[in-house]
Amino acid sequence: MGRPLISALLLLALVAATASAARHWKIDDRGVLMVIAKAPVKTRSWKNPYEGQSDAILAGEKLFRQHCAECHGDDARGLGHAANLRSSFVQNATPGELAWFLRDGNLPRGMPPWAGIPEPRRWQIITYLKSLGPQ
């Protein structure tokens, strides 16, 4: 009697925690702005090795659809509270700041770090994002 009850309570707690966590797993444009503002100064001078290259834009688009579109939408304008990546906050950021943000993420506000993706692929994603231009 005791063990099933404890198991049921644990399961309920897990579901409740999941739902609670799920409410907070997105960020908004303002969050992006605040985090990008904290990018170390040295990151602002990081150069994108693929800047403007058409193959990199295509590769970046492919990667964006695999990793980013689920939250930011196919058009990168953001779904729900996820950031609009065509906003001026993002489009005016330097490639280095975006590279830093993409690598580190924003854990407290739900943006996972993408350091597990090799650096060249992160630059390809940034090349694609920059090619979209502001909305």
Add this chain to the structure above:
Amino acid sequence: MILLLGLAAAALCCSSRTGAQETPYFVAYSHHLEEPGNLEVEVYSIYGTQKAGGDFIAPWMELEYGMTAWWTTEFYIDSQTTFGDSTVFTGTRWENRFRPLMHEHWINPVLYIEFENTTDADKTLKEVVGVDNQFDAAEPNSEANRSHTHEIETKLILSSDYKGWNFSENFIGEKNLGHEPWEFGYALGMDRPLRLAATPRPCNFCRENFILGAEMYGGLGTVKAFSLSGTSHYVAPLAAWQLPNGVTLSLSPGFGLNNNSHRFLLRWGMSYEISGVGRKLRSLF
């Protein structure tokens, strides 16, 4: 096997645009957690030889969910078949991994805690601790499956990314909740995709989708006798194929490094990442 085939069919029929970034280690862990709101369904098996008993296959299933960007939780169901003996369900495990630091560093720590409710018949060899050796697995299933163990397993995961490589070091401390001493172990892993940059077009067979690496793991004795001897150690190259639709297939032959170790282990598995589960759950509340 039916579950694996079902998962394979579902993966081929369904399209997911999720690409996992977790490293495809079987034993070691890196600091890359499940993306928040994503559910990864994983089915793995291990085949092992042993001197004092029949060879065995131990399949296990994992459900891995990204609770937040810094917290991943995972539930395991274990079983095993020993040739010439029987097939048994060997228990469940529930693990949680937390990232205490909010930014990337040269070395990134992750704290791991797991509760295990298994029997002595468990042969998944997800970790080697204490003085674990191949003769532990020789006990007949009928006897081993009667002995239930409740254990807390902790890990300090340290992990680094450098030029496409991932290097992970895990230090394991396991405590049987009965009157047993702490047991220790280690696991090391390294891997790298065959190509770092992505190709412009979607492809299944391009080099960017293949990852090669290796793991090494073994025991470190107990709190009373901390030692590399008297326990088992393994080295295991691994290969993984990450398909763009969220399916990852992985394979790892492992080789025992001393007489206490199983001479040969073969691990294989398949995982499928389902994105947006968190959003659907959220809509229910």
